[in-house]
Amino acid sequence: MSSDSAQDLIAAVKRACDRKVALCLQGGNTKDFYGREPCGEPISILSHSGIVDYAPTELVITARGGTRLTEIESVVAEHKQMLAFEPPSFGSEATLGGTIASGLSGPRRPYVGAARDFTLGIRMINGRGEDLKFGGKVMKNVAGYDVSRLLVGSMGTLGVLLEISLKVLPVPKVEQTLMFELEQDQALALQNDWARKPSPISATSYREGVLHIRLSGSEKGVKAARARLGGEKIDHGRKHWHDIKEQRHKFFSQSGPLWRISVPPTAPTLNIPGSALLEWSGALRWLITDTPAQKIRAEVDKLGGHAVLFRGGDRENAFHPLATAVHKLHENLKKAFDPMGVLNPGRMYEGI
């Protein structure tokens, strides 16, 4: 918790600018498999850690980029609160900075919001080595462009995240997991029907004929929903959702490239061969397949979604290619934050 750890990082970025060398930002290195190949001189954020401010009645926690995700999760849990976007950690070493920079969200995402939705403010170092603050610790803030959210999921290519303020939510009083046996098309249709009505569904998964759903809410609310939805109650719900989130479920141990495919929830069963696991009421589809990237993306484009090569395979084009005009905006933004290209260059797209 050295008070100079931020200054050290700032100095390191400035030096990198002077020397014109690329930096590879590292937290707990739990997500170095994700995106394009990391390259550049490693620079660790780990020493810049610690919770800066946490007031449960404000529903806001502020912590430094190098703080372990597990530390944050256990501190908020003491006050019966949670990071509602359920970020996957992929290892106990995961840091808050890496979590926000990769922008990944877990099972609860479609029902409460994503990492970006809970990000209220940041302190960051841009590629010029400048120490900047955007957003804040309040729920609503429209002063200036929403740079905080822009940084979520930017894979460290726009700035080093020094501090992050997140909105937290109360832990639901009761959670219960139900199981249904049905075909995939039926499962998709059913989930979309459920989503048309208010319900306390907070996670879904579908794999090989079995749909799991999680209900979250007050005792009466969950009971009423269960009576309405039917299904069979299972006891190992907590472990099930944890395994899905952390990719420890046996689906993920199959060999072959793993694709993360994001589509509108009403998209039909994908016309791509492979082994699939569905989440987010059908809006997120994990696929293990050797089908060529181009074919997958052509199919997913038609549905209005995008496909990320999540693990394995050829990382060169891990992220879905952008439309020309959008790519140009990415280049311009990269230049606006990191004109020398010292921050994780090429981690997302070539030249960005």
Add this chain to the structure above:
Amino acid sequence: MSTPASQFKEPLESVRARVADDLRAVVAAESVLSDIESLRPYECDGLSAYRKLPLVVVLPDRIEQVQEVARYCFKNDIPIVARGAGTGLSGGALPIENGVILSLAKFNRVLKIDAQNRTAVVQPGVRNLAISEAVAHLDLYYAPDPSSQIACTIGGNVAENAGGLHCLKYGLTVHNILKLKIVTVDGDLVTIGSDALDSPGYDLLSILTGSEGLLGIIVEVTVKLLPKPECARVIMASFDDIEKAGNAVGNIIAAGIIPGGLEMMDNAAIRATEDFVHAGYDVEAAAILLCELDGIPDEVEDDIESVKVVLAQSGYTQMQIAENEAQRQLFWSGRKAAFPAVGRISPDYYCIDGTIPRRALGSVLNKITELSKEYGLRVVNVFHAGDGNLHPLILYDGNVEGDLEKTELLAARILQLCIEVGGTITGEHGVGMEKIDQMCVQFDSLELTQFHAVKEAFDEKRLLNPDKAVPTLHRCAEFGAMHVHKGQLKFPEIERF
């Protein structure tokens, strides 16, 4: 940094005539307004203290026409100010003398409703409430509900990241949209976001939302729809002390409850609205809280019980739960009519939008009372307590010499106070022209420079709503010379003049 179009060498009137003629080649002749009387209605937005006539007003009705207008302006270095319904409260749609007002008013159609996917594709000029009305028969609605929802447009909502009475639970505009089509400064049509829950690359949807017309012209919006809550109930509680009411807000949240709406009014607001709508408010209370719980009936029942306990522990003096829908509407009627009610007791009022951490509610409200006395201006407080978004209304009389200036000074003091307690100068109304100087207090020169760099990534020539939302460093230097903050110069590196 001057506005590029200020380089016109000919007189303004002949420029006006020429630009109007040129634009009539792009859109129907009657869709270009250039005589002074027709320009008048566009000279201000909801912040009527600031007025300026635009060069011309153009009202295209097809995306290609917006592109053509943008290309023309780009080529000729003419600034463009996009305009929705003009209900903005920060002068965002305030015209620029040598710039075009591009009104999206004719883009007023709901293009597609996808009930199963719970989305709607709408044109930017569609009114906020019209979206919910268009999908009501499907038991769906669009959640963000600014008080201006009968009038304001979804394009304006996106440009301001508008909030509403229910954003603590349901989020702001940024949480409730999926995709935008924008026309860039040079006339390209670009899709931002997608029909899926997330999109590849940077979160451009976030940077566009709340960008106040400075980064692109929004020409289509895909919004998320939510199922209507099956039930909503409201509790009204009075307190004899404003600080107690403020603490009650934090206590409700600490108890693990996120109400659909959590609003507060101080005594001045209670009296003004009670006189106006006769909602049965407790006019003796220092403050009342309106706490709405919504969702599935069993859940709401549980929450009502918990909130009752918390309110008791927080020391209310009276409490009432609406027995039926009519009473619920009645409880809300005063809160919803707060602005017009205040309009009845004062010739003019000025609405502020600072947001603070909830824990500072009591102390900030007390401080505002002191400031109100110091400046001799009445202040009425009605606000979104759940998310700490204050709306102090300063009452003044524009016909009294010096009253507006005094009001602006008081407003600046209140905003400064919001920053000091760790808050922000604007929670939902935007910076526009109005709060541009306070931006110099909230951000330092490096941060402002970074904002300008973002602007340039989208609009290198600075033609889209230029000189709003983000102040130039020169402007801040001039402002700083007048208002030295805590004895420190905020912009020491800039020459003063």
